[in-house]
Amino acid sequence: MMLPYFIYGIAIFLIFNFDNLSMFKEHLISLIYGGSSLQGPYGIFWFITVLLLTQLLFGIISMFNRGIQIVVIGLLFVLGHWSYIIAFDWPWNANVVMIALTYYSLGYYLKPLIKKYYDSLIVTLVSLLLIIITIYLNETGYLNFYLNLKMSSYNNVMLDLIIPLLFFMPIIYISNFITKFPIKEILKVIGRYSIVIMYLHLPVNIFFRNVLGYDVTVFEFTAFGVLIPVIFGYLFSLTKTTRLLFLSAK
Template sequence: MASKRMEWLDTAKALSIILVVLGHAGHQYLDIYLGWFRIPLFFFLSGILFRPVCTRDFFRWAAGRMRRLMVPYFSYGILIFAVFNLHNMDMIFEHLAALLYGGRALQGPYGVFWFITVLLLTQMLLALMSPLKRWVQMTLITALFIIGHTPVLASSDFFWNVDTVLVAVLYYSLGHYAKDFIVKYNHSFWLAAGSALIAAFFVIMSANGFMAYEMNLKMGRLNNPVMDIIVPVSFFMPVIYLSTVLARCRARDALGTVGRYSVVIMYLHLPVNIFFRTVLGYDVTTFEFTCFGVVIPVIIGMLMSRAGVTRRLLLGRDNRMPKTAG
């Protein structure tokens, strides 16, 4: 069961990161509708891998998480800067300051770096809540989710996008709390179909002008707390069911590899395509953007896994096989 579950999670991670890349390709409608759930789904899937942390082990655990996520964060940030500013390295210290602060100010090839700091803080927040009773955790998380929808928060550029953690922790904790349910029912066609009908209903309502809905966690563009639970979550089970089906097919090995290198893809899909567009002068299509943004980072990730120094600096690990972020 554990092996099959990991295959399913790797496949789900693969679909999730492909949707993230596709959503960044610049297609008007894909960006809107994929934006409803692609990042919440990523947090949800990561939450499935979360394990409660004892109070006495928190600081040791947190140091490990910090090292695993933030060493690659700065390594990629510096390398990407060097690639695009090879003849203008005098700005490196200003760039390092921007990386250190993080948040919404990071744009262009660094446009997804906010996700890493939010994921780290979200993991730490749920870990701090681990000793509490489940109902206390859920009450606190719900309260934080509501506070995170305060409009004034979206007007400020917070350190590490810390305001987004208030919202992200709900999706992450849902993955943790619903883990046993998901493992039991991830193969349920009728559950996935029913959820897909609800998701389709929202898409049709929006496409016909009966519902105005937008979600952008990075920029703080949210709606109301109820809709921001129902709408994203309605897309989760169809993706999970599809992942379970694909995990039984020949494509599972390729998708599993994509899933294992999902964080590398997260970092590199924008720089790779910006390089094609600005340095090489090649205007990539939506399809090419997605292919380049997935395949090239996976190849780079596989090469990086061969050397100890690049595994530590760019994969955040000592072993050859990267694990899905939990």
């Protein structure tokens, strides 16, 4: 997981700074430290380190009985909202793991419910109704909800738990519904190269905007950010070396 992190991080730097490599050492240090300090074309890199730490921590916690697991995860979730924790610029965005661990673990703990209700239209519609109500309350000022994991921006323990869960079943229902149509084959290809899309969608569009001077629209941002990385992903898949370096695959 970390090999592509550094490969993409270095490659992106070289592409955007090929005429001035004097900052390479500082950039490498920034990559090693990671976290929210990585901006611009590296804006998504925080996700990889948070995911890795979350998986490792959940693996350790899962060795204990279910009761201890829930207590530890719950305590970390609450502690992660503490202003003293949020204020510090943690390496690898490690503080975000305290929050992300809850969302990650819920996917594991709620697996039986997901299997039971993944195709329930009623559950999906109820969730969508609650989502609409929540958005309305937030837009009209009755709620003050915001959640940005990368920037450690969250302010309400209960809402940070409840509101993301509202999106759980609609996303699963829609994903399952899409599998009934031929478009699923296109989405399979996109999914196969999702790691490339994740790393390159920002650099590709920044390249168009800053280097080529082309101001992309929202549609073009999405199209360029998916299609071009998929092409690169296919090319990377052709040899064992590039599969390992860029796709983290054998």
